[in-house]
Amino acid sequence: MGNFIKNAKEFLIKIGNAIKNFFWNIRRYINKFKRKISDFLDKKKINPAGKFPGWAKALVYLSPALIVLGIFTFWPIINSFALVVYENYNMTSDSITGYTIFGNFIKVLTDESFIVPASHTASSAVINTLIIVFISVPISIFLALGISVALNSIKPLKGFFQTVYFLPYVTNTIAIGLVFAYMFKTQGGLVNQFISFFGIDASELSWVETNAVYWRSMFVLIFYSVWSSLAFKIMVFLTSIQGIDKQYYQAASIDATPKGRIFSKITVPLISPMIFYITVTSVIGAFKIYNAIVALFGVQGTPPGANYNLQSIVMYIYQFIDGSKEGQLSVAAAGSLILFAIILVLTIVQMQVSKKRVHY
């Protein structure tokens, strides 16, 4: 029996070696072939690399990505520019009644529940989205920074804690949303149980269900979006903090620098490119928020019985996207372009600010 195992082992090693030899030889032949081609080309005085300019070669390498981007990104963008000038576009008959430049934009901008809160909802898609962006993004960035510094400084069980904080990232958003909705249930929800633990009557305190007031639902939504975006930020910050040369901290400690100043004067500036990257991408991501609201409040974005709406801009656009009525697709296109413009302007602003504040 022992002999058999020994033989089997040797056999496996032999096979492994044979495979490695095989690949080694393939590489050898490819190299030989390449050399032959270039020798041949040299002899004929053909220099293909010299004939084409650098950008042409770059274009060849980029073409697969460009083709995919063209079909799935650029073509739709061009189309949405086209859609926006159509009047009463009918998808089934592919017919229009005329052209307009601002008509569809005006429709969106004056639509109740886009910018101006509708009389019966007291909330609008733009207001909702802006609240989420300007509250949840700063909170999550500051929290992520603090947590990554803390994680970086602990020694025992470091890997364990880093995994724990990273878990939300690999968990499905909808699943977390359902857990949140359950936690914030009025009857028997974890949060209300926790509150009543302090002697406060929470039996009627509704967060995401009937009678939940706007700010309470919004709180849950922000809480949720902060939580679900934290993991990725922590991972990025932690990696960049770990990349900082230890000597800066040693120098700072010799100069009796307090912890807070080390954080604000050394850690933050040295990872500022990463903070900038995270800020830009989170602002963009938050403007496009969608699945978090659906997970918590359903596709309508309204807690049952509520007189307001937690719809985001993307959800607003989405309700027109089936194009069942004439002209709706054009309204959706106009909404998308407005969202695009807002994000573009904000990103440019951030880039300008970063020129002063980010140290590369």
Added chain:
Amino acid sequence: MELRLEKLTKVFTNKNGQETRAVDNLDITIESGTLVALLGPSGCGKSTTLFMIAGLVKPTGGKIFFGEDDVTKLAPEKRGIGLVFQNYALYPHMTVFKNILFPLENLDVPRDEAFARVKEMANLVGIGELLDRKPSQLSGGQQQRVAIARALVKKPRVLLLDEPLSNLDARLRLQMREEIKRIQRETGITTIFVTHDQEEAMSISDKMVVLDFGKEQQYAAPQSMYNQPGNLFVAKFLGNPPINAFEAEVKNKKLIINEKPFMTLNVPDGLYDVGMRPENFRVADDGFKTEIKDIFHIGRDTMIHFEFNGNNVRALVDSDTMKVNQKSVSLTIKPERVYIFDKQTGKVVNHG
């Protein structure tokens, strides 16, 4: 302020339980206001010693005194030291001005005075015009001066420099060496200067410590260490061209070389390691006759190669005393310039 190390020891233990004695039982007293060079080959524990004095590395054993204060357990920020790192560790996102100002921001110094001190310090090290630049816009030598200014601006009790010149080119090294010495003189601050370059250590320091495998080999003024090396390691480590070392026997108080008596020595009979520096040989008619294997005329000096007990030996002598293509030579050397080392311990037998 005087700085005293008592039986200072650092043992690193890695994951598989292997131990490295980086610093081994160091006993050194550094007098107030002197510049002491910590010299030794790579990996001998120089940086570790410095970092223990700075408080960045915890000693395994022993004590560190600043004057009368035991600072062994004191946190680095409470020690009042200035440290210049091997690669400067200037904060890349701050200007030169902010870099030098940084240590003062953590102290109780009025703003006007802090600014004045930064300017004064910058002028002292000669970078007064570069205050608005970022470290990446400076040459290596300029960065090094910023690092020194940053270390000095808070008027530390001790200045520690970890191979500060190792990244500079040869000319700049010479210049910065003198600069550091000048700054140290002007400020009168007790300074430890780490280097693995013996020439640098000899030219800059009042006293130097030679380390090997974490153990102190000798602690003396440069010239006296050069002339009276405590052991074979020190003798070999100092000097360029290096000392000639070979085995030789002492019989009836006579040093035997090439089966002939070379000179009379007052040491017990036996087999020894013998050291003779190339530049200590002189040409003299009544000297020890030997055949020349190779001869190089290099301007003022002439380097001759010959054999002592089967070892290649070099002598650096005055060119005027030699003829071109000379085949043999008579050499003498002063008895106090012949070093006899014990074969077991390596300790010098005929000095000190």
